[in-house]
Amino acid sequence: MILSIVVPAYNEEQAIEDTIQDLLKAEKIIFLQCPEIKLVEVWIVDDGSQDKTAEIVKRHQEVHLISYKKNLGYGAALKNGFDHASGDLLAFMDADRTLDASAFATLCRTLLDRSADIVVGNRLHINSQMPIVRKLGNILFAAMVRLLAGVQVGDVASGMRVFRREIFPHLVPLPNNLSFTPAMSTRATMENLYMVEERVPYLSRVGKSKLSIIKDGYIFSTIILQIAFSYQPAKFFVYFGCVLLLVSLGYLLPTLAHYFYLRSIPDYYIYRLLTILVCGVVGVHLCLLGLFAQQMVDNQNNNKPRRWYNLLYDWMGERFLFNTGFFLMLTGFGLNFKGILHYLKTLTVEEHWSYPLAGAGFMLLGSNLISFGVVRKVITLFQERLGASRKITKDHQ
Numbered sequence: 001m002i003l004s005i006v007v008p009a010y011n012e013e014q015a016i017e018d019t020i021q022d023l024l025k026a027e028k029i030i031f032l033q034c035p036e037i038k039l040v041e042v043w044i045v046d047d048g049s050q051d052k053t054a055e056i057v058k059r060h061q062e063v064h065l066i067s068y069k070k071n072l073g074y075g076a077a078l079k080n081g082f083d084h085a086s087g088d089l090l091a092f093m094d095a096d097r098t099l100d101a102s103a104f105a106t107l108c109r110t111l112l113d114r115s116a117d118i119v120v121g122n123r124l125h126i127n128s129q130m131p132i133v134r135k136l137g138n139i140l141f142a143a144m145v146r147l148l149a150g151v152q153v154g155d156v157a158s159g160m161r162v163f164r165r166e167i168f169p170h171l172v173p174l175p176n177n178l179s180f181t182p183a184m185s186t187r188a189t190m191e192n193l194y195m196v197e198e199r200v201p202y203l204s205r206v207g208k209s210k211l212s213i214i215k216d217g218y219i220f221s222t223i224i225l226q227i228a229f230s231y232q233p234a235k236f237f238v239y240f241g242c243v244l245l246l247v248s249l250g251y252l253l254p255t256l257a258h259y260f261y262l263r264s265i266p267d268y269y270i271y272r273l274l275t276i277l278v279c280g281v282v283g284v285h286l287c288l289l290g291l292f293a294q295q296m297v298d299n300q301n302n303n304k305p306r307r308w309y310n311l312l313y314d315w316m317g318e319r320f321l322f323n324t325g326f327f328l329m330l331t332g333f334g335l336n337f338k339g340i341l342h343y344l345k346t347l348t349v350e351e352h353w354s355y356p357l358a359g360a361g362f363m364l365l366g367s368n369l370i371s372f373g374v375v376r377k378v379i380t381l382f383q384e385r386l387g388a389s390r391k392i393t394k395d396h397q
Contacts, residue, residue, distance in 0.1 A: 002039045003030065003108060003162075004087030008077035009044055009095040013051040015206035019095050020044070020060055026101035033105040036112060043085055044095070045077040075180030087165065094159040096205040099123075103200040107162045110198050117167045117193040120185065121160035121200035128202040137217050141182055141224060148228035148235065149189035154197050156185035157220065167193055178216050179223040186224050190231040233297060237290025244283030251276045265354045273354060277361040284365055288372045291316070295379055318373050318380070325369030332362030 005023060009016055020042070027040045043064045046054040048071035057065045066080055078092055089108065093099050099121065107119040123130055124138055142156050159181055170191045174183050188195045229236055251272050259265055265273075291313045298310065336359040339351035 001036050001089065002041065002087040003034075003037050003089045003091060003104075004041050004043060004082075004085030005101075005104065006043045006045060006078055006081030006085060006090070006092040007095050008047055008074050008081070008092070009049065009053050009057075010047040010071060010074075010077075011049045011051045011053060012095040012206075013049070013053050013056060015097045016044070016053050016056050016095055018097055018206070019101070020057065020063055022097070022101040024060075024062065026104055029102045029105040030108060034108045034112060037089070037108060041085065041087060043081045045081045047071050047073070047077040073176035074178045075174055075183075076176035078180060079174065079176075082168065089162055090165050090168065091162040092159070093121075094205075096209075098129075098203050098205045099160045100201045100203075103160065103198075104162065106198055106200075107160070110196055111162050111164075114196055115194070116196040118161060118163040118184075118188055118195040120155060120158050120195060120197045122155040122197040123158055123160075123200060123202040124155045125199050125202075129204045130202050133213055134211070137213065137220075141220055144221065144224050145182075145186055145189060145228075148224070148232065149186070151189040151195075153185060153189065153195070156182045156224075158185075158200075160200055175223060177219065178211060179219045182220045183223045183227060186227040190227065231297060232294065234290040234294035237286045237293065239290075241283045241286030241288075241290060244279040244286065248276050248279035248283060252280075265352065267353075270353065270357075273357050277357060277364075281361060281364045281368065285368050288368065292372060292375055292379065296382075299379075299383055316376070318376050321369045321373030321376055325366040325373060328362045328366030328369065330366075332359040332366065335359040335362065 007019065007023070009019075012019070023042050030037055030040055041064060042062070043066060044057045046057065046065065046067035048069055054065065054067045057063060057067075064084070066077075066084060072080075081092070082090055089111070091104055091107070093101060093104075103121055107121060110116065111119045124135060124142075128135065130138070138155060138157050142153050145151070145153050145156050161181075161184075170193060171184055171187045174180050174187070185195070255265070255269060255272060255276065258269075295310070295313050335355050336351065339349065339355060342348070342350045
């Protein structure tokens with residue numbers, strides 16, 4: 001078994017020599033704790049440094065150097081290193097001496113003993129020397145992933161981890177910039193990979209940090225949300241749609257109570273009814289959009305566990321959507337039938353404004369359901385074709 005450690009470096013002339021020495025010393029500890037590993041190779045990726053980083057690395061024949069003139073980014077450097085590395089296990093760490101290379105022995109041992117896919121070095125502990133602002137940001141990123149993926153994670157942006165080469169195809173695509181690490185952690189949780197964390201020492205960095213708290217913090221948050229959305233769109237659409245439906249229902253119930261008690265709707269209720277109409281129609285639309293988008297995503301991942309929205313999708317067949325949609329449209333038309341006839345005869349409006357407003361709401365809801373009934377049929381046909389294609393592929397293997 002071969003372990004390949006990739007270290008991206010950009011203008012790290014102050015720290016790279018000590019980083020290399022730490023890695024070479026760590027090899028002995030790795031061999032001692034993990035006899036399964038027969039070879040450790042170290043790859044330094046000089047990501048377009050303008051200082052003497054590459055020159056210092058060239059002094060060490062036992063270290064592999066990849067160097068290019070243009071700065072491509074942290075993630076690009078790591079992916080370039082992985083492409084060149086030959087290890088069964090891939091690992092990486094930062095070049096700024098914030099991390100102790102000997103911790104790779106613990107990470108590898110944990111990965112082998114627990115048959116994990118990824119082991120991440122958790123830097124967020126009481127002895128960590130991470131600046132408080134960065135620590136709070138990392139805690140926030142971890143909380144986002146826990147909320148979106150429903151998996152307990154402690155440090156999603158750690159720059160020290162070990163993983164099996166065979167799981168890397170499940171993690172791509174990954175960004176070229178500093179958001180590589182939170183993107184990897186988010187994809188790993190969404191792909192249900194077995195990810196374990198081990199505490200690692202974290203020291204104050206040598207040299208100037210390349211991380212911008214505001215800019216990169218925004219990028220980290222955005223990439224986490226984008227990846228989560230690509231796996232679980234229902235969590236975004238359905239939950240937001242349900243909030244709008246609750247707002248609509250919250251206004252609707254007292255409005256109905258007022259109508260049935262006094263048999264009238266005062267004119268100043270027009271904005272309340274408009275809120276009910278907009279929130280109700282948009283809420284239903286978002287819920288259906290989320291359910292159908294989730295089904296399309298799950299079609300590409302047929303090994304994913306079934307969730308409550310999969311069951312709801314199964315219950316809402318084409319017949320239900322078409323019949324309910326036509327019923328709502330007929331209801332909307334029926335509410336305004338007399339008013340429409342009167343208008344066509346006299347060109348005057350006799351009905352109270354609440355009738356055409358309610359009728360429009362029913363018509364919009366009905367057309368929404370019918371439209372999604374058509375989409376539901378398309379998805380069903382796609383599922384049948386996809387299932388047949390997979391069966392043929394399996395039979396030919």
